[in-house]
Amino acid sequence: MSIAEVFHLPQGFKLKDSDANRKLIGAAAAGQPDAKAVDKLQTLRIGEKISDLQEIFVAAHAPKLLIILQGMDTSGKDGTVKAVFGQVNPLGARTVAFKAPSNAEKDHDYLWRVHQEVPAKGEMVIFNRSHYEEVLIARVHEWITAAECEQRYAHIRDFERMLSETGTIILKFFLHISKDEQKSRLQERLADPAKHWKFDPQDLAEREHWDAYQDAYERALKATDTPYAPWYVIPSDSKTQRNLVIASIVLERLESLQLSFPPGNPEFSKLKVE
Structure with missing residues (x-):
């Protein structure tokens, strides 16, 4: 069994x-x-x-890779980017952190700003949070109805299918932490002035909706797990285990592509540098 299969969203998944x-x-x-x-x-x-x-991957200029990191506050999205992708060449990779939409973005459909950030040929893009916020925080705070949420699941499946059919490899990672671990990490940030820049009082407000978020995540993962855009549930109370698992799955997928450099230009062999 591959590492990806071990962590792929299981049938009958229950987050609890x-x-x-x-x-x-x-x-x-x-x-x-x-x-x-x-x-x-x-x-x-x-x-x-x-x-x-x-x-x-960059030289071949053919595939595109989209990596989606989702999880509760303090689950380690930033840490994953640093630990797993810190050595990749930034000329061929980007990290996109989606914040609250601007007024201009709100004037368009909710996927508009996301579509602009998907990878081009030969590019690796990491979403630190993503379009899934539109069926998570939006549902938890009842900015959308249950019916609208189901409609958005369908939109997302179709959006990701289109990306897949036009050459994008999609890997989606749910960074799963426990409520106790989140408490510990938030308290650690409060205790260390050097980490205060990481702390947002809004994190405490969102923590009060823990159970609602767990329900929203479970529903979203089950509704949008597809063969072309699979979800992987990553145990993230341990930072080292989280990083090792995600790195292993990404490497496994890249190796499966059997990538090779494009053929050399025979004319170049005739050139001489004086």
Whole structure:
């Protein structure tokens, strides 16, 4: 079984039954000494391989890769970008962090601003939050009705199918943390002045809706998991396990493409640099 299959959204998925602290791969899963350090080093090595394949990805100028990171506040979206994709060449990769829409964006359909940011040929784009906010926070705060939410699920499936059919590989990661772990991470930010810049009082307000968010996530994941845009549920109470799993799935997918550099130009062999 591939690593992607291990973490793919299971049939009959229930978020309340999913362990945010389970460790299924790497040194931590094997109970090795110094597991964190070992798994961190392994993620670094995988990141180097991803970087090498990204160079071929850019040169081939054919596939497009869209990686979507979704999760509750403090689940580690920023940390994942740094740990897993920190070594890729920024000339062929972008990270897009979707914030609250501007007035101009609100004047268009909710996917308008998203479509502008999808990857071009040979490009890797990472969404730090995404169009899924429109069926998460929008539903939790009842800015849309249940019927409108179901309609949006259909919109999203069609949008991602179109992207897939026009050459975009889509990997969607739900960074699953427990309520206790979120409490610990928020408290850590409050206790350290050097981390106050990471803290937003709104995070505490959203935490009060924890159960509603869990329900919204479960519904959204089940409604939008498709063969062309699969969801992976990543246990994220452990930062090292989270990073190792996501890096492993990305590498596995890139290797499956059997990428190669484009043929050389025979005319170049006749040129001489004086």
